[in-house]
Amino acid sequence: MLEIKKVSKTYAGKEGPQKALAEVELALGQGEIVGLLGENGAGKTTLLKCILGYLPCRGEILLDGEKIGRDNLARLSFATCEHSFFPNLTPCEHREFYEMHFGNFRAGRFETLMDFFELPLCRSLKTFSVGQQNQFEVIMALCQGADYILMDEPFAGNDVFNREDFYKVLLGILEPTETVLLSTHLIGEVENFLGRAVLLRKGRVVGDITTLKLEEQGKSLMEYVKETYQYRPDRVQKALEEIL
Amino acid sequence: MIRPEKLYPPGYEWKREVRGLGALAAMASLYSLIYVFRLGTMVSNLYQYVEERRFLKEGALAESFGALAAGSWVFFAFPLMDILFLPLQHYFSYWRQTRSIYVMRRLPGRGVVLKSCIQAPALYLAALGAEAALLYGLYLGLYFLVVPGECMPRFL
Numbered sequence: 001m002l003e004i005k006k007v008s009k010t011y012a013g014k015e016g017p018q019k020a021l022a023e024v025e026l027a028l029g030q031g032e033i034v035g036l037l038g039e040n041g042a043g044k045t046t047l048l049k050c051i052l053g054y055l056p057c058r059g060e061i062l063l064d065g066e067k068i069g070r071d072n073l074a075r076l077s078f079a080t081c082e083h084s085f086f087p088n089l090t091p092c093e094h095r096e097f098y099e100m101h102f103g104n105f106r107a108g109r110f111e112t113l114m115d116f117f118e119l120p121l122c123r124s125l126k127t128f129s130v131g132q133q134n135q136f137e138v139i140m141a142l143c144q145g146a147d148y149i150l151m152d153e154p155f156a157g158n159d160v161f162n163r164e165d166f167y168k169v170l171l172g173i174l175e176p177t178e179t180v181l182l183s184t185h186l187i188g189e190v191e192n193f194l195g196r197a198v199l200l201r202k203g204r205v206v207g208d209i210t211t212l213k214l215e216e217q218g219k220s221l222m223e224y225v226k227e228t229y230q231y232r233p234d235r236v237q238k239a240l241e242e243i244l
Numbered sequence: 245m246i247r248p249e250k251l252y253p254p255g256y257e258w259k260r261e262v263r264g265l266g267a268l269a270a271m272a273s274l275y276s277l278i279y280v281f282r283l284g285t286m287v288s289n290l291y292q293y294v295e296e297r298r299f300l301k302e303g304a305l306a307e308s309f310g311a312l313a314a315g316s317w318v319f320f321a322f323p324l325m326d327i328l329f330l331p332l333q334h335y336f337s338y339w340r341q342t343r344s345i346y347v348m349r350r351l352p353g354r355g356v357v358l359k360s361c362i363q364a365p366a367l368y369l370a371a372l373g374a375e376a377a378l379l380y381g382l383y384l385g386l387y388f389l390v391v392p393g394e395c396m397p398r399f400l
Contacts, residue, residue: 080343080346086253093254093255101352102351124255
């Protein structure tokens with residue numbers, strides 16, 4: 001269980017301190033596939049980086065009751081649109097590096113995914129297209145052998161078919177013990193893939209619902225998001241009328 | 245046998261670094277040869293020539309080794325400064341092009357990032373020190389070889 005208890009984060013800004021996260025409370029159980037949704041600047045990336053300890057924050061983040069530190073940090077993996085691979089290494093060299101450092105590295109899964117996405121094994125990552133680099137980033141997060149796989153907009157730059165393939169592959173390969181926390185804007189696309197959606201707005205959790213509950217309510221995820229965000233569809237029309 | 249790339253951040257272009265540092269160290273060694281010219285000049289000044297025969301000057305005293313060698317090492321400051329700066333360069337390589345620091349910070353092993361930043365510079369420092377010590381030894385040996393015993397100063 002990954003527990004996030006009253007986590008707050010403030011950035012120093014030109015116009016005084018900017019609150020990025022405000023007392024965020026969240027618990028992720030084993031085997032969940034959770035979407036972290038929200039507008040730009042809602043605090044999704046900040047929350048993921050706080051969980052991983054890349055950003056200092058207030059509050060408490062526990063992994064099976066223990067604070068996250070050197071001893072259990074490898075139970076978390078991270079795929080980011082900023083990319084975290086070594087650009088001068090080849091996928092083969094990455095495998096060697098991960099095998100050396102992460103005892104639970106999933107070599108079989110690595111080979112299957114590399115093969116499925118037809119990524120070259122012996123070319124340095126810097127020569128890959130952005131789409132291929134995204135794929136590789138996600139592959140490494142999935143193969144590290146982590147129990148909690150955090151992803152921050154991992155498919156930015158991939159075409160729709162590619163993303164679709166990835167969701168299907170993910171659903172097919174994840175083991176019941178593996179938890180995914182996926183931050184994304186692509187709400188419509190991930191709807192059928194998620195088991196739960198957490199909505200962030202201005203650093204606060206404003207919605208947390210399972211897709212099962214949404215089905216029971218007869219709502220789509222997009223409808224739920226719009227409702228929670230109090231989205232006004234007539235706003236654009238009114239603004240245009242005022243301008244014209 | 246340890247592979248050299250294991251001493252650096254993964255994917256680091258270490259060969260270029262070694263070549264650059266090697267060139268600086270070679271320049272420093274070449275510049276230190278100025279000592280040999282100084283030594284030669286000093287030794288020849290200890291003698292006077294009478295009818296093409298060489299005699300030691302009366303009461304001639306050789307310059308001390310320290311005074312002769314001073315300044316010969318000045319170019320070693322360049323590779324030294326470079327080496328002292330390298331741990332930072334290695335560390336910031338984890339932010340170049342991608343944020344591979346995220347992976348490094350998740351590694352379960354202790355001190356992996358630190359090791360990758362300081363291992364090679366520590367070896368460079370040792371190699372540069374050894375090179376300077378070797379030259380120092382050679383130059384000192386040469387001093388004893390060419391300076392006549394009766395001209396030796398009280399302090400080296």
